[in-house]
Amino acid sequence: MGTIKQISNELRDWIIDTLNSGVSPVVIADALVKKGFQPRFAYESLFRIVGNEAIKTSESAEGPYQYELPEIAKKGNTIHAGDREIKVLSRIEKPCIIHLDNILSEEECDALIELSRERLQPSRVVDASTGEERTVPGRTSKGMYFSINENDFITRLEERFAELTGFPVENGEGLQVLNYQVGEEYKAHFDYFPPHRIQEDKGGQRVGTLLLYLNDVEAGGETVFPKIGASIVPKKGTAVYFHYGNSLGQVDRMSVHSSIPVSKGEKWVATKWIRQRAIYS
Numbered sequence: 001m002g003t004i005k006q007i008s009n010e011l012r013d014w015i016i017d018t019l020n021s022g023v024s025p026v027v028i029a030d031a032l033v034k035k036g037f038q039p040r041f042a043y044e045s046l047f048r049i050v051g052n053e054a055i056k057t058s059e060s061a062e063g064p065y066q067y068e069l070p071e072i073a074k075k076g077n078t079i080h081a082g083d084r085e086i087k088v089l090s091r092i093e094k095p096c097i098i099h100l101d102n103i104l105s106e107e108e109c110d111a112l113i114e115l116s117r118e119r120l121q122p123s124r125v126v127d128a129s130t131g132e133e134r135t136v137p138g139r140t141s142k143g144m145y146f147s148i149n150e151n152d153f154i155t156r157l158e159e160r161f162a163e164l165t166g167f168p169v170e171n172g173e174g175l176q177v178l179n180y181q182v183g184e185e186y187k188a189h190f191d192y193f194p195p196h197r198i199q200e201d202k203g204g205q206r207v208g209t210l211l212l213y214l215n216d217v218e219a220g221g222e223t224v225f226p227k228i229g230a231s232i233v234p235k236k237g238t239a240v241y242f243h244y245g246n247s248l249g250q251v252d253r254m255s256v257h258s259s260i261p262v263s264k265g266e267k268w269v270a271t272k273w274i275r276q277r278a279i280y281s
């Protein structure tokens with residue numbers, strides 16, 4: 001196997017985010033080597049990144065994150081979302097996490113899985129310097145995207161999610177479905193963009209994530225928020241919403257999260273990433 005001697009911008013962002021979430025450089029270097037990077041190159045690149053970047057631990061340059069309640073947190077214990085009544089199971093304040101029951105029916109979960117099964121691709125990133133697509137070590141799932149109004153079923157779900165979250169459909173990226181097989185995971189990361197990747201003409205920063213569980217997982221596969229030691233166990237039809245962007249343009253580092261490896265069975269989720277403003281005109 002040839003060794004890889006270039007680090008893409010996306011991989012660099014992942015490295016910085018992962019360092020910021022408290023993972024040690026040595027653990028990251030080992031992951032790069034396992035993925036096929038030349039050991040000396042992996043260590044040198046990593047320590048160059050550690051040396052050059054202000055690796056922040058908790059607070060952003062503009063001071064501590066100011067918590068603001070998102071609309072979804074103001075709606076009481078049962079939320080009327082279009083064609084469905086959604087029950088709030090629990091709330092965490094910092095970071096802001098809202099656990100929701102019954103957002104999708106069993107049939108809707110099954111339909112999302114069946115519609116995406118044939119379209120799954122390894123979760124990849126594009127290397128900005130070479131234009132080549134490649135996987136990154138921290139993300140081993142497969143995924144696909146639906147476009148916003150791809151069919152009536154997706155449109156109905158989009159409208160439900162918009163009413164639930166209080167963010168218009170236009171602020172949301174297309175629904176993404178992810179599948180994790182045994183051993184697959186999504187290492188600690190933030191969903192918001194690093195500053196140089198925010199597209200002001202495409203809705204700006206991401207501010208919240210609605211993560212829907214499409215099946216029960218036999219073992220493993222929890223979504224973990226390591227800063228507060230919380231883990232969400234996947235349960236078919238439930239969801240978790242987390243909010244990490246405020247009106248001052250700050251982002252909440254407490255929102256770092258991961259999907260731990262599936263140890264038995266498989267895991268299906270759908271993710272909706274929501275931006276500050278409309279993405280589409």
Ligand SMILES: O=C(O)CCC(=O)C(=O)O
Pocket residue numbers: 178186191209211221222223257258259269271
């Ligand atoms: O699969 C999970 O539990 C987490 C997925 C995730 O973090 C994401 O899609 O951004």
Ligand SMILES: [Fe+2]
Pocket residue numbers: 189190191209257
């Ligand atoms: Fe995420």
